Amino acid sequence: MQNAFNEIFEYVKELIIIDSHEHLPHREDAREKDTDVIIEYLAHYFNRDLISAGLSTEDFQRVMDPDMPIMEKWDIVEPFWNYSRYTGYGRSLDISAKALYNIDMISRDTIEELNDSFKKSLEPGHFKRVLKDMSKIEVSLLDANLECDPYFFRSVYRLDDFIYPKSHRDVAEIEKKSGIRINTMDSWLEACEIVLDKALEAGAVALKSGLAYDRSLRYDRVTRYEAEQGFNEIFKTLNSPDWGDKPFDVGKPFQDYMMHFVLSLANKRNLTFQFHTGLQEGNGNLIYNSDPSLLSNLFLEYPDVDFDIFHIGYPYQHVLSALAKNFPNVYIDMCWAHIISPAACVNALIEWIDSVPYNKITAFGGDYLLVDAVYGHQYLARVNVSKSLAHKVEEGIFSTDEAKHIAKALFYDNPKRIFKLT
Numbered sequence: 001m002q003n004a005f006n007e008i009f010e011y012v013k014e015l016i017i018i019d020s021h022e023h024l025p026h027r028e029d030a031r032e033k034d035t036d037v038i039i040e041y042l043a044h045y046f047n048r049d050l051i052s053a054g055l056s057t058e059d060f061q062r063v064m065d066p067d068m069p070i071m072e073k074w075d076i077v078e079p080f081w082n083y084s085r086y087t088g089y090g091r092s093l094d095i096s097a098k099a100l101y102n103i104d105m106i107s108r109d110t111i112e113e114l115n116d117s118f119k120k121s122l123e124p125g126h127f128k129r130v131l132k133d134m135s136k137i138e139v140s141l142l143d144a145n146l147e148c149d150p151y152f153f154r155s156v157y158r159l160d161d162f163i164y165p166k167s168h169r170d171v172a173e174i175e176k177k178s179g180i181r182i183n184t185m186d187s188w189l190e191a192c193e194i195v196l197d198k199a200l201e202a203g204a205v206a207l208k209s210g211l212a213y214d215r216s217l218r219y220d221r222v223t224r225y226e227a228e229q230g231f232n233e234i235f236k237t238l239n240s241p242d243w244g245d246k247p248f249d250v251g252k253p254f255q256d257y258m259m260h261f262v263l264s265l266a267n268k269r270n271l272t273f274q275f276h277t278g279l280q281e282g283n284g285n286l287i288y289n290s291d292p293s294l295l296s297n298l299f300l301e302y303p304d305v306d307f308d309i310f311h312i313g314y315p316y317q318h319v320l321s322a323l324a325k326n327f328p329n330v331y332i333d334m335c336w337a338h339i340i341s342p343a344a345c346v347n348a349l350i351e352w353i354d355s356v357p358y359n360k361i362t363a364f365g366g367d368y369l370l371v372d373a374v375y376g377h378q379y380l381a382r383v384n385v386s387k388s389l390a391h392k393v394e395e396g397i398f399s400t401d402e403a404k405h406i407a408k409a410l411f412y413d414n415p416k417r418i419f420k421l422t
């Protein structure tokens with residue numbers, strides 16, 4: 001095992017890769033400067049492990065204050081950091097600290113030195129060092145920002161506000177983006193198409209929906225009549241005071257109708273559609289809302305749309321295995337997953353190689369707000385994929401040369417083709 005792993009990993013660690021999903025600042029000069037390493041590293045993910053381990057949300061809020069001294073912060077988070085440091089989130093940060101700043105382990109002894117080095121990294125050039133020079137990322141798909149720096153990113157656009165508008169603020173935003181006054185359902189649909197085409201003109205390469213945070217992934221086929229009844233709810237709160245947010249509830253049938261409408265637009269424009277499925281970031285949500293099998297009717301009804309299913313559907317990775325095996329238009333995306341659970345990724349890939357054609361799998365998407373941790377994540381992804389492939393070599397399924405060929409497909413050729421990148 002070790003020999004096969006070493007040989008495969010030596011190759012995989014040098015691969016130029018494509019990153020299917022990020023939330024990084026859209027340009028390096030948009031980074032927050034009034035910060036420290038605790039604020040940056042606890043912006044998401046690992047903070048959730050600390051809270052899950054027992055850190056109170058009040059104490060978490062306190063350590064996010066840029067004026068609190070770093071050691072005072074460490075005193076608060078230390079026990080929970082130590083409980084959590086072996087999770088994928090924790091390991092990703094330790095791997096990054098070592099590679100970027102030569103810090104052996106983030107601890108009481110190193111946190112001040114790490115903070116000093118981190119603050120120096122706020123100077124220009126750090127993005128290139130981390131993303132290009134160290135992580136060897138050719139390009140990253142950036143979630144929901146059309147003004148991204150093309151040296152690093154291509155944008156992926158969301159039409160979720162058209163599917164699930166929640167208040168008049170959303171409607172006003174849509175009127176502004178589209179240049180259309182919203183007063184009928186037809187104007188809503190027209191605005192949706194205009195905004196999508198503007199996004200494509202501005203360089204967006206794919207669509208994404210993150211609505212599994214808010215509702216079930218089951219989008220039923222409903223009549224225009226049912227949808228329009230929901231749409232009309234928008235106008236029932238128009239008379240509320242103009243200093244309020246004027247919320248409304250368009251209801252599930254309207255949302256369902258709009259998802260089908262958006263997919264019909266994606267279909268016409270040959271756009272790949274990224275779907276959040278599986279674990280929701282945060283501390284508490286309804287995991288059963290994000291089971292990828294709830295999308296099955298969409299897979300059947302939109303056979304020409306390529307569905308890129310995020311986060312291995314964790315913890316529904318076996319369900320996703322069946323879906324990707326069955327549907328020619330369903331692809332597995334391992335973004336975020338290598339840090340959610342490294343072991344789940346290694347085991348899932350061992351299973352998928354047995355069940356799913358390997359041209360259906362994208363191996364890496366950093367999914368981070370913080371640039372440093374992208375290094376740790378891609379490193380874990382390269383290790384995990386190498387482990388799974390070495391396992392198959394040991395089983396006698398293929399040679400190490402074939403393992404390298406498959407690794408390149410997962411990290412580069414597949415995403416390039418699935419996202420139609422040129």
Ligand SMILES: [Zn+2]
Nearest residue numbers: 021023143367
């Ligand atoms: Zn994401």
